[in-house]
Amino acid sequence: MIKNVIISSGIHFIIIFIAALSLPFLAKKPIDLPPIISVELIQIAEKTNIPFAPKARKIIEKIKKKEKEKITSEQAPPKKVKKEKPDSVPLPDEKIDKVKKIEKKKQNPEKLDEEIKQVSEFEKKELFDPNTIAALIDKSKEEIAETTKKTSKVTQSQDKNANSYGLTLNEEDALKAQIFGCWSIPLGLPYNENLLVRIKLQLKPDGTVIKTEILDHARMNKPGQGFYKVLAESALRAIKLCQPLRVPTKGYERWKDLQLNFDAREMLEG
Amino acid sequence: MIRYLNILLVIFIFFPIKAIALIEVDITRGNLNPLPIAVSPLATDNKSNEDLEKIFKKKNIGSEIASVVENNLKTSGLFNPLNKDAFLQKPDIAHLKPRFEDWALIKAQALITGKVTYENEKLRVEFRLWDVLAGKEMMALAFTTVPANWRRIGHIITDKVYERLTGEKGYFDTRIIYVAEEGPKTKRIKKLAIMDQDGFNTKYLTLGNELVLTPRFNPTNQMVTYLSYFRNLPRVYLLDIETGVQEVVGDFPGMTFAPRFSPDGKKIIMSFAIDGNSDIYTMDLENRIVERITNHPSIDTSPSFSPDGKYICFNSDRSGYQQIYVMKNDGSKVKRISFGKGLYGTPVWSPRGDLIAFTKLHKGKFYIGVMRKDGSGERLLTENYYQEAPSWSPNGRVLIFYRETKTDSEGKGFSAKLWSIDLTGYNERLVKTESDASDPSWSSLLSN
Numbered sequence: 001m002i003k004n005v006i007i008s009s010g011i012h013f014i015i016i017f018i019a020a021l022s023l024p025f026l027a028k029k030p031i032d033l034p035p036i037i038s039v040e041l042i043q044i045a046e047k048t049n050i051p052f053a054p055k056a057r058k059i060i061e062k063i064k065k066k067e068k069e070k071i072t073s074e075q076a077p078p079k080k081v082k083k084e085k086p087d088s089v090p091l092p093d094e095k096i097d098k099v100k101k102i103e104k105k106k107q108n109p110e111k112l113d114e115e116i117k118q119v120s121e122f123e124k125k126e127l128f129d130p131n132t133i134a135a136l137i138d139k140s141k142e143e144i145a146e147t148t149k150k151t152s153k154v155t156q157s158q159d160k161n162a163n164s165y166g167l168t169l170n171e172e173d174a175l176k177a178q179i180f181g182c183w184s185i186p187l188g189l190p191y192n193e194n195l196l197v198r199i200k201l202q203l204k205p206d207g208t209v210i211k212t213e214i215l216d217h218a219r220m221n222k223p224g225q226g227f228y229k230v231l232a233e234s235a236l237r238a239i240k241l242c243q244p245l246r247v248p249t250k251g252y253e254r255w256k257d258l259q260l261n262f263d264a265r266e267m268l269e270g
Numbered sequence: 271m272i273r274y275l276n277i278l279l280v281i282f283i284f285f286p287i288k289a290i291a292l293i294e295v296d297i298t299r300g301n302l303n304p305l306p307i308a309v310s311p312l313a314t315d316n317k318s319n320e321d322l323e324k325i326f327k328k329k330n331i332g333s334e335i336a337s338v339v340e341n342n343l344k345t346s347g348l349f350n351p352l353n354k355d356a357f358l359q360k361p362d363i364a365h366l367k368p369r370f371e372d373w374a375l376i377k378a379q380a381l382i383t384g385k386v387t388y389e390n391e392k393l394r395v396e397f398r399l400w401d402v403l404a405g406k407e408m409m410a411l412a413f414t415t416v417p418a419n420w421r422r423i424g425h426i427i428t429d430k431v432y433e434r435l436t437g438e439k440g441y442f443d444t445r446i447i448y449v450a451e452e453g454p455k456t457k458r459i460k461k462l463a464i465m466d467q468d469g470f471n472t473k474y475l476t477l478g479n480e481l482v483l484t485p486r487f488n489p490t491n492q493m494v495t496y497l498s499y500f501r502n503l504p505r506v507y508l509l510d511i512e513t514g515v516q517e518v519v520g521d522f523p524g525m526t527f528a529p530r531f532s533p534d535g536k537k538i539i540m541s542f543a544i545d546g547n548s549d550i551y552t553m554d555l556e557n558r559i560v561e562r563i564t565n566h567p568s569i570d571t572s573p574s575f576s577p578d579g580k581y582i583c584f585n586s587d588r589s590g591y592q593q594i595y596v597m598k599n600d601g602s603k604v605k606r607i608s609f610g611k612g613l614y615g616t617p618v619w620s621p622r623g624d625l626i627a628f629t630k631l632h633k634g635k636f637y638i639g640v641m642r643k644d645g646s647g648e649r650l651l652t653e654n655y656y657q658e659a660p661s662w663s664p665n666g667r668v669l670i671f672y673r674e675t676k677t678d679s680e681g682k683g684f685s686a687k688l689w690s691i692d693l694t695g696y697n698e699r700l701v702k703t704e705s706d707a708s709d710p711s712w713s714s715l716l717s718n
Contacts, residue, residue: 008276166293175295183300184379187348187694188438188667191624200292230437233401233408237379238300240403259294266298 167248167255174246183238185264189227197232197262199239205252207244212236215259235262302694304350305435306377308402309340311354312384312395313362321388325417332361332386335395338424339382339431341468342442345690346432346668347697352378365398370405378402382431393417397427399434409434421470426717441663442467445713446670447485447494448688450474451706455677455684462496464511467663467712469702475509484659487713488531494711495519495529495538506540508555520553520560528571533579539563541571550584550601563601574626575599576619576643583607583617583626583643594628596643607645612637616659619643621714622666625693629658629671638671638691651695664714668692670701672708 167175189195198215214220214236220229239245239260247255312332314322322331343349357364358372365383373381384397396412411430413423422443429440450463450472462475462482475494476482483504485496494509500518506529509516520526524544531538536555541548550563550573564570568588575582583596594608594617608614612632619626623643630637630650636657639650657673670690677684686708688701701710 012276166291167295172295176297176299179297180299181301183297184303184305185300186436187302188433188436188665190437227437230435233404234300235297237401237403238297241379255293257292259292261294261296262300263296263298264300267300267302 171248178242178246179238179260182242183262184234185267186227186230186234187268189231189264189268191265191268193227195227195231195264195268197228197235199232199235199260199262201239201245201258201260203245203247203256203258205256207247209239209243209245212239231262231264235260238262304348305379306352307343307349307380307382307431307435308352308357308373308376308378309336309343309354310357310359310364310381310383311336311361312386312397313360313365314386318386318388322386322393322417326420331393331420332384335386335420335424335427336382336384338421338468339428342425342428343431345468345699347692347694348432348436352376368400368402370400370402373400373402380408380431380435382427384427388417391417393420393423395420395423395427399431421466422716425466425468429715429717438667439665439715441665441668441712441715443716444664445487445491445716446688446701446710447475447487447713448672448703448707448710449482449485450704451686451708452478462494462509463704463707465703467701472704475511475514484528484709486530486711488535489533489714490535491713491716493531493535495531497527497529506538508538520558522560526551528573530574532575533577539573539575539582541573543569550582563599564597564604565601572616574618577621577623581619581643583619585615585617585628594626594641594645596626607643608641608648609645610648618660618662620662620666621664625666627660627662627669629660638669640669640693649695651691651693652689652698657689659709661711663690663712668697670710670712672710674708 166172200213200215201209202211204210214232216228219225220232222228247258311330312335314330314332319330319332323329326334328334340351343351356376358375359369361383362385364381365385368381368383379402381400381402382397383400384395387394392414393416394412394414396410398407399409400406401408409430411427413426415423425443428442432438432440432442444467445464446467447462447464450461452459452461459478460482461478462485463472464475465472476498480498483497485494487494492511494511496507496509497504498507499505500507504525504527505522506519506526507516508519519529519538519540522542522544524542526540526542529538529540532552537552538555539550539552542551547567548569548571549565550570551560552563553560563573563582564584564586566586566588568586569592570584570586570588573582573584580599581596582599583594585592585594587593588595589606592613592615593606594614595604595606597604607626608628610630610632612630614628614630616629617626618628620640625640626643627638627640630639635653636655637650638652638657638660639648641648651669654673655676657671660669660671662669668690669692670688672686673689674686675684686706688703688707688710689698690701691698701707
């Protein structure tokens with residue numbers, strides 16, 4: 001019996017070992033690691049107003065003058081993308097989500113799932129081509145920055161991926177701004193204590209709160225932590241006062257469970 | 271069995287499960303708007319109302335107590351009491367079971383209800399604090415006292431509500447001692463007076479025959495130390511408020527001034543001046559032992575203990591200009607903490623221990639400000655022609671001080687009034703007094 005187990009485990013180990021070594025060769029394209037360029041990945045919604053980098057602005061203006069096809073690049077203004085083709089062009093935040101995903105896939109091509117496979121290698125290159133970024137930095141390479149139009153296929157794929165990530169900057173900002181207005185901060189809290197209250201929410205699609213749960217509930221009744229109860233209650237009042245919360249109109253699955261971290265320290269310390 | 275386990279193992283290796291993280295949003299800002307609160311008049315049954323009307327000559331004592339609470343909450347600047355005309359529910363029903371939808375409709379976030387009864391010559395006042403949005407009771411208390419204490423009941427209710435909703439102790443069941451002033455500026459009559467923090471129940475402790483200055487409460491509120499004249503010399507006095515007995519503190523060969531109690535109430539710290547030099551001394555009230563704290567040829571005065579009694583802040587002109595210094599309670603490790611432009615004086619350590627309030631004179635203007643105990647974070651809260659002598663509320667949130675107005679060319683128009691301001695600098699209010707007033711000192715809480 002033990003012998004069989006050892007044999008079975010051994011064979012499995014060999015299979016795993018061989019698979020690990022051989023599967024990368026099945027990839028369509030060998031890994032060609034581009035020079036590392038530091039890029040800060042942020043989620044940008046269609047209305048998020050991110051200013052152009054000065055050099056990128058010049059390039060874009062030049063290209064516009066030439067009346068060529070539209071530009072799609074990492075630093076292109078999201079609004080422009082939407083204006084030119086509102087129905088089919090993917091949202092900028094989705095684009096960047098895609099970039100994240102692709103980086104992973106390149107290193108582990110055997111793990112690609114069906115959704116990702118719909119995106120062609122060409123499109124991947126277009127989305128995260130370091131040369132495109134380099135072109136924006138270096139004027140001499142501005143022609144390279146011009147890329148072709150996106151297909152609606154990509155949009156569908158990215159839309160699905162977006163659902164598995166957090167809120168976009170705009171969505172988060174809208175929610176924050178709403179709660180800022182509703183949250184009356186108790187002024188008598190001690191500055192030198194942990195003033196973080198974490199509340200988990202269950203939401204309806206219209207933003208109405210179904211359930212609230214204070215994650216550090218045990219702290220409410222701890223001796224010497226009376227201020228925490230006051231703070232937690234003020235946060236709950238803010239949520240109740242604000243509802244229905246300003247949540248995105250789409251992607252309910254993404255945000256039906258939400259955690260709000262109320263931290264009063266910044267306000268109290270001034 | 272093991273075969274199945276192996277199959278499972280392979281499945282786990284080759285088919286990783288996709289995890290979806292919970293979205294987190296950080297809320298780091300809120301508003302500092304006053305909290306809308308409804309103070310429903312306290313319900314009174316007919317019999318109690320009739321009995322109490324005979325005693326107080328007031329129609330509805332329940333409404334009067336509610337007005338005290340409402341006024342206190344309003345002056346704190348942290349609450350916005352809603353207009354009673356908008357209330358939809360009667361006080362007695364609201365006290366039993368508030369209809370939260372009605373109170374939410376008028377935008378109330380908190381609700382105070384209560385009931386007053388008069389039995390066996392005792393006043394019984396109960397109140398409840400409700401969270402309107404959560405639809406639940408936050409607090410319920412009852413007090414029994416002699417009818418004459420009805421205003422204090424209002425103050426105690428305010429303290430409880432304030433503490434429950436803000437997280438810090440209140441400051442409403444307190445008294446203020448000050449120098450009441452009457453007459454023309456050149457011939458002022460100054461008397462010691464004491465009143466509730468809202469300006470009611472004023473009592474005069476001295477007759478006005480001698481000049482009195484800088485009264486200060488001790489932590490138990492029974493005793494007051496102040497400056498008066500004895501044989502034409504300014505001397506520090508001690509007065510028992512309950513008995514009215516007063517005595518000169520110590521037998522000093524020169525003048526003593528700027529007295530203040532230590533946090534435990536066992537010592538008095540003050541300045542003693544002789545031959546043009548003033549230094550800081552303490553005197554133990556039990557054994558009358560006098561201890562010299564500073565020894566410097568400059569003028570050291572206005573000492574104030576930190577709440578733990580380990581440090582003393584004071585002002586001195588040892589740098590050439592009057593500035594604020596901090597030292598250990600034995601006089602060692604003297605460190606200058608004020609470095610801004612102008613002159614700094616009357617430092618007072620906050621009961622919370624984090625801040626020091628002061629008066630600043632710069633370019634002919636007087637400021638009341640606060641700074642941290644290391645001198646950093648100086649903030650000027652208010653500016654005026656002449657104002658000084660800040661004193662902290664017992665919770666360290668509000669400062670009371672006095673402000674004088676300019677006299678006109680005919681020497682008229684002079685007045686001295688008490689003002690309060692909170693740490694935000696926005697909630698500045700005139701404190702009602704029967705006459706002109708100066709040198710206020712805030713007591714600690716009368717009830718805990």
